[in-house]
Amino acid sequence: MFSKLAYSVFEQSIQDYHQFDNVDQPINNPFPKDQFEHLLYHKNWIDTVQWHFEDIIRDPNIDPVAALTLKRRIDASNQERTDMVEYIDSYFLTLARQLGQYLGHE
Helix, strand or coil: CHHHHHHHHHHHHHHHHHCCCCCCCCCCCCCCCCCHHHHHHHHHHHHHHHHHHHHHHCCCCCCHHHHHHHHHHHHHHHHHHHHHHHHHHHHHHHHHHHHHHHCCCC
């Protein structure tokens, strides 16, 4: 059940990105901030932009100054992605702990 939900949110995020195909396009997350889907959409948007950043930086003719600027954006995006993954992980860890308590396991 969760896999189907996540997959559909990821697909929507990718389709929304490809309406613009622009790494500078601001995210327009359609899910309310209090829904888990909001996190999934945001994380996948970051992933999608990252993939496109990597395509740009692999260009053998990229200007070195532009490459350095892009490298810094990639680093910042990587950190944002890491923070989001850690937040999602903590959500699942909390759920697992609650389930363990419910089942009488610590």
